[in-house]
Amino acid sequence: MDALTAQALIRFGLGRRSAEALPTDPYGWLAAQVTGPDPAQFPPNLPSTADGLTLLREQNKLKEPLTQPALQADLHAQTAELITTAAPFRERLVWFWANHFTVSVKQGATSAVAGPFVREAIRPHVTGPFFEMLLAVMRHPAMLMYLDNINSVGPNSPAGLRGKRGLNENLARECLELHTLSPAAKYTQADVTSLAAIITGWSVELNALQPGFVFRADAHEPGAKTLLGRPFPPGDAGGILALDFLAHHPATYRHLATKLVRHFVADTPPPQAVTAIEARLHETNGDLGEAALALIKLPQAWSALTKFRTPFDYSVACVRLLDMPVDKASPVPGALNTMAQPVWGAPLPNGWPDSAESWSAPEAMMRRIDWAYGISAHLAEHDPLELADAGLGPNLRAATLAAMHGAGSRRDAMTLLLTSPEFFRR
Amino acid sequence: MVTIGRRSTLLGITAALSFGSCKLAFAEAETEKRFVVVILRGALDGIAAIVPHGDPNLDALRGKLIPPPQGPDALLDMGGFYGMHPALAGMHSLYSAGECLPVHAVAGSYRTRSHFDAQDYLECGADRRLDTGWLNRAVGCLKPRKTPAGDALALGVGIPLLLRGPAMVDSYAPDTAERPQPELYARIAALNAPDGLTGKAVAEGLRGRDFSAATLGDSHNPTAGSADAFARFAAAAGKLLAAPEGPRIAALELGGWDTHADQADRLKAPLKQLDAGLMALKQNLGDRWADTLVLVMTEFGRTVRINGTAGTDHGTATVAFLLGGKVKGGRVAGTWPGLAQNALFENRDLMPTTEFRSVAKGALVGHLGLDAHALNVVFPGTMAVSPMEGLLRA
Numbered sequence: 064m065d066a067l068t069a070q071a072l073i074r075f076g077l078g079r080r081s082a083e084a085l086p087t088d089p090y091g092w093l094a095a096q097v098t099g100p101d102p103a104q105f106p107p108n109l110p111s112t113a114d115g116l117t118l119l120r121e122q123n124k125l126k127e128p129l130t131q132p133a134l135q136a137d138l139h140a141q142t143a144e145l146i147t148t149a150a151p152f153r154e155r156l157v158w159f160w161a162n163h164f165t166v167s168v169k170q171g172a173t174s175a176v177a178g179p180f181v182r183e184a185i186r187p188h189v190t191g192p193f194f195e196m197l198l199a200v201m202r203h204p205a206m207l208m209y210l211d212n213i214n215s216v217g218p219n220s221p222a223g224l225r226g227k228r229g230l231n232e233n234l235a236r237e238c239l240e241l242h243t244l245s246p247a248a249k250y251t252q253a254d255v256t257s258l259a260a261i262i263t264g265w266s267v268e269l270n271a272l273q274p275g276f277v278f279r280a281d282a283h284e285p286g287a288k289t290l291l292g293r294p295f296p297p298g299d300a301g302g303i304l305a306l307d308f309l310a311h312h313p314a315t316y317r318h319l320a321t322k323l324v325r326h327f328v329a330d331t332p333p334p335q336a337v338t339a340i341e342a343r344l345h346e347t348n349g350d351l352g353e354a355a356l357a358l359i360k361l362p363q364a365w366s367a368l369t370k371f372r373t374p375f376d377y378s379v380a381c382v383r384l385l386d387m388p389v390d391k392a393s394p395v396p397g398a399l400n401t402m403a404q405p406v407w408g409a410p411l412p413n414g415w416p417d418s419a420e421s422w423s424a425p426e427a428m429m430r431r432i433d434w435a436y437g438i439s440a441h442l443a444e445h446d447p448l449e450l451a452d453a454g455l456g457p458n459l460r461a462a463t464l465a466a467m468h469g470a471g472s473r474r475d476a477m478t479l480l481l482t483s484p485e486f487f488r489r
Numbered sequence: 490m491v492t493i494g495r496r497s498t499l500l501g502i503t504a505a506l507s508f509g510s511c512k513l514a515f516a517e518a519e520t521e522k523r524f525v526v527v528i529l530r531g532a533l534d535g536i537a538a539i540v541p542h543g544d545p546n547l548d549a550l551r552g553k554l555i556p557p558p559q560g561p562d563a564l565l566d567m568g569g570f571y572g573m574h575p576a577l578a579g580m581h582s583l584y585s586a587g588e589c590l591p592v593h594a595v596a597g598s599y600r601t602r603s604h605f606d607a608q609d610y611l612e613c614g615a616d617r618r619l620d621t622g623w624l625n626r627a628v629g630c631l632k633p634r635k636t637p638a639g640d641a642l643a644l645g646v647g648i649p650l651l652l653r654g655p656a657m658v659d660s661y662a663p664d665t666a667e668r669p670q671p672e673l674y675a676r677i678a679a680l681n682a683p684d685g686l687t688g689k690a691v692a693e694g695l696r697g698r699d700f701s702a703a704t705l706g707d708s709h710n711p712t713a714g715s716a717d718a719f720a721r722f723a724a725a726a727g728k729l730l731a732a733p734e735g736p737r738i739a740a741l742e743l744g745g746w747d748t749h750a751d752q753a754d755r756l757k758a759p760l761k762q763l764d765a766g767l768m769a770l771k772q773n774l775g776d777r778w779a780d781t782l783v784l785v786m787t788e789f790g791r792t793v794r795i796n797g798t799a800g801t802d803h804g805t806a807t808v809a810f811l812l813g814g815k816v817k818g819g820r821v822a823g824t825w826p827g828l829a830q831n832a833l834f835e836n837r838d839l840m841p842t843t844e845f846r847s848v849a850k851g852a853l854v855g856h857l858g859l860d861a862h863a864l865n866v867v868f869p870g871t872m873a874v875s876p877m878e879g880l881l882r883a
Contacts, residue, residue, distance in 0.1 A: 070572045189869050309773030371686065423686055425694035432677055432691070436669045440662075442644035466680050469533025472602055484684040 064456030070365050073158055073489050075325065075358075076151035077480040078380030081445060081453045084301035090359060096150040097190050097355045103180065104142050105147065109133075109185025112179040112204055116267065116274035119175035130175040133482075134168060138406055142395035145379045146387070151152060157181070157188045157353060158375065159326055161407075163416035164200045166209040173209040177407045182206035183461045188479050191346070193319065197242065201234070201306055202276045205268040210234035210412065217263040217284025228286075235259035237412045238309070245321075248314035250278055260284040262302045319354070322417070329369045330418040336363045367458055368488040371419035374402035375489055377431060378438075381481055384454040385441050394438065402430050410425070430483050439477035447476040457464030458485045521780050523538055523687045525739045525770065526624055526651060526820055529763070529787035530608060531672070532748035533685070534664050534801055535808030536793065536839060537756055538577065539591045539821060541568035548829035550793050554753050554801075559650040571821050576760035579768035583812055587819035590880065594806035594826055594846050596789060596841030600875075602781050602803035607788035612651040614868045615848060623867050625654030641738040642729060644722040659736065663725045667718040671755045674831065677837025696801030719743050723766035725775025730781070737871050741766070746787060750782075750798035767812060779814035782856040782881070786845060792837050793828055804838035811847055815881050 064072075064085055069087035072079045086092035110118065110133045115302045120128040148154045161181045168174035183202040188196035200206050215231035223229060235258035239250050264283030268274055278299040287294050288301065293308060295301040309315060320340035324332035343357040344350070358364060372380065378398035387394060396406050398465050404422075411416050416422075447467060451459050462484040470476035480486060494495040502800060537653040541547055542564060544639035547555065556564050556574045556575055564572030571591075571592050598616045599610040610616075614623030627643045636733050643660040652658045674695055722741055723784065729735045744764065745759035763785070771778050790807030805825070811818070826832050826840040834840045853867060855858040868874070 136612075140541075169697065419686055423690050425690050425697050428687065428690045429694040429698065431666050432674070432694075433666065436673070437667055440667070443647055449842075462683075464663075464678060466676055469747075471606065472744050473605055475531070475669075475676075475744060476605075478669060478673060480677060480678060482680065484681055484687050487687055 066457050069456040069458055070367055077145055077155060078383045079454050080383045081386045081450050093404055094356055095360045096153040097352050101153065101186060102150050103144050109140055110179055112176050112183055113273045113275050115176040115179050116204060116269055119172060119219045120269045120274065126217045133288060134174050136179060138392050138396045141181065142406065144391040144392040146382050146389045159183045162414040163322065164187055165412050166205045167409055170209055173205050176205040189424055190355065193349035193351055194307055197306050197310045198303065202265060202273060207265060207267055210237055212262060213266045215259060215263050216282045217260055219285055220263060220283050221281040228434050230259045232259040235262060235375050241310040241413050244312055244314040245318035250291060256288045258289045258305060261288050261305045265302060273377050292421050310349055316341045319425050320344060323354060323358060328361065333363050336361050364471065368485060371423060372414065372487055372489050373422050374399055374404040384450055387441055398434055401434050435481040439474045439481060442477050444472055447473055447480055451480045455485055460485055498711060518555060521638055523737050523777060523781040525726065525783045525791055526838040527741045527785040528649060529602060529741060529746050529785065530652060530744040531793055532789050533746040533787040533807055534748060534791040535593060538574050539593055540564055540572045541570060541809045541825060543666060544828050550828060551795060556796055573846040574760055576757050577764045579764045584819060588814060590811040590816050590818035590822055592809045592822045592843060594823060594839045594841055595809045595843045595845045595846050595848060596806040604788060610652060611786060611788045612649060614801060616870060621654030622651035622681055623659065624651045624738065624740060625656045626867045628656040628864055640736055642736040644739060644741045645728050649740055649742060661719050661725060665721045671758050672745045672747055675792045696756050713753045717768040719762045723770040724773045726772045731774050731777045748800045750800040782811060782813040782852055784849065784852055785810035788841055793839055804868065805834045806839040806841035809845060809881055811852065817882050818877055844872050847877045850874065851880045855881045
C-alpha cells in the first residue's frame with residue numbers, strides 16, 4: 064500500500080478492512096464516492112420519522128418502552144454500515160454532518176427520531192446544497208424537539224396573547240452560532256430573537272395519522288422581522304427564506320470550511336486550506352459535494368497522521384481491520400459508550416469536539432487501551448503482522464513491528480498494533 | 490469445526506457426533522471425568538514458580554530474583570529441594586493436600602524461541618504445524634455422551650488452536666472487562682513513549698492506576714491487570730463442567746508471562762491471577778473436583794541467568810502443573826537436571842528432561858482412559874514418547 068492509498072483509506076475513509084482490495088486510483092476512488100449515489104441499503108423495517116413519532120406517542124400513552132428497540136435497531140444498522148460500506152469517505156461525511164447538526168438521544172423524545180433524522184435529513188444531502196440539508200434539519204422533529212422549538216410561541220401570536228408561553232430562543236441561537244454563521248459573523252442578540260420569532264410555529268404534530276412537521280400558525284409571531292439588517296415576511300415562508308439567506312452567507316461558508324478543514328487536515332486549520340474550501344463553497348452556492356471534492360484536492364490533506372483518532376474513528380478502524388462480522392450485532396455502540404463518545408449522545412448541541420486534546424486525557428487513553436485489548440480477542444485466525452501491514456502500510460513504524468514480533472501472544476501483538484502511536488491517528 | 494452458541498448448548502441443542510479418525514476406537518472413557526487445560530501464553534519462568542532452592546548453583550544465577558527465605562514474601566515450603574512462589578498460596582494449599590503435582594523440567598520437542606511458533610506447536614501437539622489442536626483430537630476419541638451438549642468448551646472469545654478441529658466445541662466468554670497484564674501495559678507505554686501526545690498521557694494514565702513510575706509493573710496494587718477476569722472465566726468453566734449436561738473438556742488461557750524486565754514485580758500479578766483462577770475453578774466444580782484433572786502448560790521457559798533489565802529471556806525447559814482431586818501430588822515429578830553450567834541447555838537454559846507430550850499423554854491415559862491407538866491420533870508420530878506414569882491415585 065503506497066502513501067497516497069494509505070492516506071485515502073485512513074484519513075478520508077474509515078480505515079482499511081483487512082481483506083479490502085486497494086483502489087488503484089486513490090483520488091478517483093474518493094471522488095466517485097462523492098459524485099456517485101449513496102450505496103447504503105438499510106433494512107426496510109427501520110422506522111421512518113413518522114414511525115418514530117408514532118412509537119413516541121404510544122409510549123407516552125401506554126407507559127411502555129416502545130422507542131428503545133427502534134433506536135437499538137438504528138444504532139446497529141447505521142454503525143454496521145460503517146464497517147461494511149464500500150463508500151467510507153461518504154460515510155465519514157454523513158457522520159461529520161450529523162455531528163455538525165447534533166441532536167441527542169439523551170433527550171427522551173429526540174431518541175425516538177434520532178436514527179430517522181440521520182437517514183432522512185442528513186444522508187440525502189451530504190453531497191448536495193447546504194441549504195437543502197439545513198432546511199431538512201431545521202424542519203425535522205428531532206431538531207425541533209431537541210432544541211425546544213416546539214415550545215416556542217410568538218408573544219404576539221394568538222397563543223402568545225392567550226398568555227400561554229413565550230419565545231424559546233434555543234434553536235435560533237444554535238442555528239446562528241453552531242449551524243450557520245458562527246459568532247465570527249458578529250450577529251447580535253436582536254438577531255437571535257428575530258430568528259426565533261421567524262421560526263415560531265415550526266413544530267411537531269404528534270397526534271396525526273402521519274405525525275411530523277407542522278406549522279402552527281397560532282403560535283407564529285406576526286409581522287415582518289429583521290435579521291442581520293434584512294427583512295423577512297411572516298408565515299412559514301419567512302423561515303424558509305431566512306434559512307436560505309443564512310445558508311448562503313459568506314460567514315457560513317467560512318464556518319463550514321473551517322470545520323471541514325479541521326476534520327480533514329489538522330486541529331489548527333491551515334488558513335490557505337480554509338480559504339480554498341470557502342471559495343469553492345462560494346463559487347458553488349454552498350454545494351457540499353463540491354466542497355468534498357475540493358477537500359481531496361488540498362495538498363495539506365495528504366500529509367499523514369496529523370489527526371488524532373476520536374473514539375469513533377478508532378473503534379471503527381479496529382473493527383474494520385479485524386473484519387469482525389456485524390450482521391447480528393455491532394461492537395461499535397458499546398465501544399463508544401466505553402470510550403465516552405456514545406452514538407448520538409453528545410452532551411451539548413455543538414457535538415463532539417474535533418481536536419486531539421479532547422480525546423487524549425490519561426484516563427481516556429487507558430480506556431482506549433483496555434478496549435483495544437478486549438477487541439484483540441477477536442483476532443480469530445488472522446495474523447497480527449499481516450494486519451499491521453494491511454492496515455497501516457507505510458505508516459507502520461519499525462518499533463511497532465519489533466514490539467509485535469516480541470509479544471507474548473498473538474493477542475498481545477494485536478493489542479500493540481492497535482495501541483501504537485500510528486494507529487491512534489489518521 | 491463448528492461452534493455452537495454459548496451456554497445454549499446446555500439447553501438441548503443436538504450436537505452432531507464428532508467424526509475424527511477415532512470413531513472406531515472409542516475408549517470406554519468414563520464420561521464423568523473432567524479435563525481442563527490452561528495455556529499460559531508468554532513463557533512462564535518455571536524456575537521462578539517452583540524454585541529449586543536446594544540447587545547449589547541457584548543463588549549465583551538468580552539470587553536477586555528469588556523471594557527471601559523468611560517473612561511474608563518468603564517461598565512457600567514444599568518439603569525440601571523446592572519452594573513455591575508466594576503468590577501461589579492457593580496452589581500451595583492444594584500441594585499440601587496432595588492435589589497439586591508440578592513437573593520439572595518440561596519442554597516441547599520444538600526448539601524455537603518464538604512465542605507464536607512455540608504456542609502453535611504446544612497446541613497442535615505435532616512436530617509440524619497442524620490446523621487442529623491435540624485437545625480437539627482427544628475429544629474426538631472420547632465415547633460420545635448421550636447428552637446433547639458439546640463435549641468441549643473454550644473459555645474466551647475465540648477458540649484456541651488447542652481446541653480447533655473436527656470435534657464440536659463451544660466457546661463462552663463471561664461479560665467481564667479484561668485488562669492487559671502489567672507486562673503488556675509496560676510495553677504499550679514504551680511504544681508510545683516517544684510520542685509527544687500519547688506518551689505522556691499513557692504514562693500518566695498508568696500512574697493514575699497506581700502503577701509506580703519506576704517499574705511500571707508494581708503489582709502490589711490489586712488494580713493491576715485483569716484481576717477479576719481469569720477467575721471469572723475459570724469460575725464459569727467450573728460451573729459448566731460441573732453440570733451433568735455440561736461439557737467435560739475445557740480450555741482456559743492466561744497471558745502476561747513474558748517477563749524480560751522487572752520480573753520480580755511483573756510476575757506477581759499473573760501468578761496471583763493464575764492462583765485465584767485455579768481456586769475458583771476448584772470451588773465451582775464442587776464435588777466434581779474429585780473427577781477433574783487440570784493441566785497447566787506454557788510454551789517454553791526462560792534463561793537461567795538474569796538479563797540486564799532484571800528479567801529473563803526466552804529459554805527452554807519450564808514447569809508444568811497437574812491439579813485435581815485424584816492427582817498424586819505433594820511432590821515434584823520429573824528429573825531435575827541441575828543448574829551447573831555443563832548441565833544447562835546451550836549454556837543458557839534449563840535442560841529439558843521430560844517432553845510435555847509425555848505429561849499430556851500420561852493425563853489422557855491415566856485420567857480419560859485413552860488407549861495407544863487414540864494417543865497416536867491425538868499426538869501423531871510420537872510412538873517414542875511414553876505416557877508419564879503415576880500421575881493419579883487409583
